[in-house]
Structure formats: structure tokens, C-alpha cells
Amino acid sequence: MKKEIPLAITFITGLIIIVTFFIPHQPLGTMQQRLLLWYSIVLGFTMLLGMDSLLRSNIRKIAKRSPGWPFALVLIIGFLGTLIVGIYTWATSESLLSLGSSFMYVYTYFIIPLQATMFSLLAFFIASAAYRAFRARTMEATLLLITAAIVMLGRVPIGAEIWDKFPLIQDWIMEVPQMAAKRGIVIGVALGTIAMSLRVILGLERTYLT
Amino acid sequence: MMQIIGTWIAAGLTLAIFSFLYKDNPFYKFAEHLYVGVSAAYAILYVFYFDVKPLLYEKFLTEQGAEKWILFFPAAFGLIMLARWIPKISWLSRWSIALTVGIAAGLGITGQIQGILLPQIRGTLVPLTSVNNVIMVIGVIATLVYFYFSIAHKGAVKHGARLGMVFIMVAFGASFGYTVMARISLLIGRLHFLVYEWLHLVK
Numbered sequence: 001m002k003k004e005i006p007l008a009i010t011f012i013t014g015l016i017i018i019v020t021f022f023i024p025h026q027p028l029g030t031m032q033q034r035l036l037l038w039y040s041i042v043l044g045f046t047m048l049l050g051m052d053s054l055l056r057s058n059i060r061k062i063a064k065r066s067p068g069w070p071f072a073l074v075l076i077i078g079f080l081g082t083l084i085v086g087i088y089t090w091a092t093s094e095s096l097l098s099l100g101s102s103f104m105y106v107y108t109y110f111i112i113p114l115q116a117t118m119f120s121l122l123a124f125f126i127a128s129a130a131y132r133a134f135r136a137r138t139m140e141a142t143l144l145l146i147t148a149a150i151v152m153l154g155r156v157p158i159g160a161e162i163w164d165k166f167p168l169i170q171d172w173i174m175e176v177p178q179m180a181a182k183r184g185i186v187i188g189v190a191l192g193t194i195a196m197s198l199r200v201i202l203g204l205e206r207t208y209l210t
Numbered sequence: 211m212m213q214i215i216g217t218w219i220a221a222g223l224t225l226a227i228f229s230f231l232y233k234d235n236p237f238y239k240f241a242e243h244l245y246v247g248v249s250a251a252y253a254i255l256y257v258f259y260f261d262v263k264p265l266l267y268e269k270f271l272t273e274q275g276a277e278k279w280i281l282f283f284p285a286a287f288g289l290i291m292l293a294r295w296i297p298k299i300s301w302l303s304r305w306s307i308a309l310t311v312g313i314a315a316g317l318g319i320t321g322q323i324q325g326i327l328l329p330q331i332r333g334t335l336v337p338l339t340s341v342n343n344v345i346m347v348i349g350v351i352a353t354l355v356y357f358y359f360s361i362a363h364k365g366a367v368k369h370g371a372r373l374g375m376v377f378i379m380v381a382f383g384a385s386f387g388y389t390v391m392a393r394i395s396l397l398i399g400r401l402h403f404l405v406y407e408w409l410h411l412v413k
Binding site: 018050051090174178183 | 227228239244245251256261262289295308312313316319320322347349354357375382386394396
């Protein structure tokens, strides 16, 4: 029973989604939309599990005085602080993301700079990774190097200043050879997803139940 | 006043993250952990405010008859998910996981076929009347051959796979260049913030 019922639920819901795609008439017509709403609601609840896991592991770290435990405290304070500010905004403002609200303040002055800086940091590490990858020793590495250099030069004004054909070549690379390889990869991924989804619906793939 | 304090906080956090360029240090760790905590709380509130509240709570208040009571099912599946907190009945959470997996698998078939597979094949089936179209068709086939591992890469297949590798490398190079430019754009944004908004070095 512990495995059969989940397998049946997966089979039925998967089948409903497929059948409603081919027969979009009542009463099946609205089923897909309804199930998608259910999906969003259930995923909302899973966020609570994530919250529990995050807090639990960091509280454990603090309790055990593990190395770096003060940073776990920072994480918890940041989490609870944002949660309290968010709930307060929820209760007092028109919308959670109202301009001028406390939650928007946290978003603007904490989340945006942290997120943008974290990702911008990758510019430096990509540069060092590029140095290692681009030491053109093979034909493949040379191709990677040349294409990346053209795309980078083609996307900035200085590239056009050096040679006015760089933007045109960049456009051609993105629209033809890059698109061709990407299309091949995407078709492969789609076929793989379809095969895996079929295995899941038919109950052949059960790892999500362990 | 609050805006000035906010700008100083943002500048401090920006510099704390950038300090990692020197080496891993407590300032970076502080900012990193704060980022995880604040982002997690933001994500939870966002999902509950924009998904759970309108789709469950507000719908329950506004709907009538069967439409109202059918909302019991997603609420029950959502609550069942929380059974993981109680070891004795934690196996019940598999029902909710099964529901989400079933929906995702169903969409994995219909969505992938309709949204990705067919449009991509349609885009590839072009008349071979220009060099670009020929390159496109050969590139897609060669890339697929490269990833086809069910047969040994010998003879013609080996040459096809080799050509596929050339296309893949061009695509990876292009993606790399594209990503670098996006990251540098973010970096410029942060430096602009520090120079213009925080230090007011440039008017």
C-alpha cells in the first residue's frame, strides 16, 4: 500500500494530463488547468519543508558549536528577519511588493545587491577558467576560443570599432552554427525527458519513492 | 534617511562579496550566509503570497459549490506533504510527491512534444536553398549523431560525430562568450552603483 497508492496517483495524474491534451473537451478540458493549480499549491507547501530543513541544519550547527557556527546564526537571523518583515508587510500593505514597503526595502537593499554581486563575481572566475580552457592545444579548444572571442567582441561597441564585421559574424554564429548544435542538444534532451516521463508514469522509474 | 542607510548596507554587502576576490574571508562568509537566509525567506513568502494565497485561500472564499470544495484536495495534498515531520506517518508524503511527479511527467510528455520537439524539428526541416539552411540541417544531424551512443562511433558515424563535436564546440564557445558578457554587464552594474549611488564620485 505504501508504494502502490503513490504509483497509482502518479499514473492517474500523468494519464489525465496526457489525455486532456488530446481531448480538450469537458469534463476533461479543465482538468489539466486544475491539476496545474494543484501542482502550484502543493509546491508551496514543500517550501515549508525546505524552510524546516534549512533552519534545522543551521540550528544543529549552532548547538554543536561546529566550525563557522556564527555564520549559521547570521543565516537564521537573516531568514527570520526577512520573514517577520514580510509578514508585517503582508498584513499592513496593499501588496507584498508595494513600493516603499518594508519588504521591498529588504528586496532592494539586501537581495538585489547580494544577488547581483554574487553573479558578477563569476565574471572574474569565468576569466580564469577561460585562461585554462582557452590555451588552444586542440582543434576543439581553438574553435571554442575563436567563437567566444568573436561573440564577446561582436557584442560590445569596441568590437565594431576594431572591425565592423564583428557584430555581423557574431549574429551569424548565434543564428546558424550555434543554433544548429543547440537544436540538436534540445531535441536530444526532449526525447530523453519524454522517455523518462513515460517510465515514471508507467511505474518503471520509482526512485522518487525511496 | 532610510534610503541612505539602505545604500550603505547595499554597498557594504557588495564590498563584502567582492572581498572574495582576495580570498575566502569572514566578511564574504557573512554576506554569503545572509544571502541564503534572506533569499530563502523571500522565496517562501513569494510563493505563499503569489501562489498559495490566490490559488487556495482566495479561491476558497470566492468560489461556490463543487468548485469551492474541490480545493480540499490540493490543500490535503499540501498538508500531507508535511507528514514528513512526523516519522510514523512520513510515508504519507509520498502521495503528494507522487501527485507532483505525475503532473510533471504528464507535462514532460505533452509539453516537450508540443513546445520543444515539434517546433525544433519544424525549424530544422527547411528547404536546402541557402548555405545557412544546409549548415543548419547538417549541424543538427551531426550533433544528434554525436550524442547517439547506441551504436559504436566507427566509420561514417565517427565522421558524423566528429562534425557534431565541431558544431557543439562552436555552440559552447558562443554560450561562453554570451555568459561572460552577461556577467560583465552585472559587474558594471555593481561598480556603477558603488561609484555613482554610494560614493557619488561621478555626478
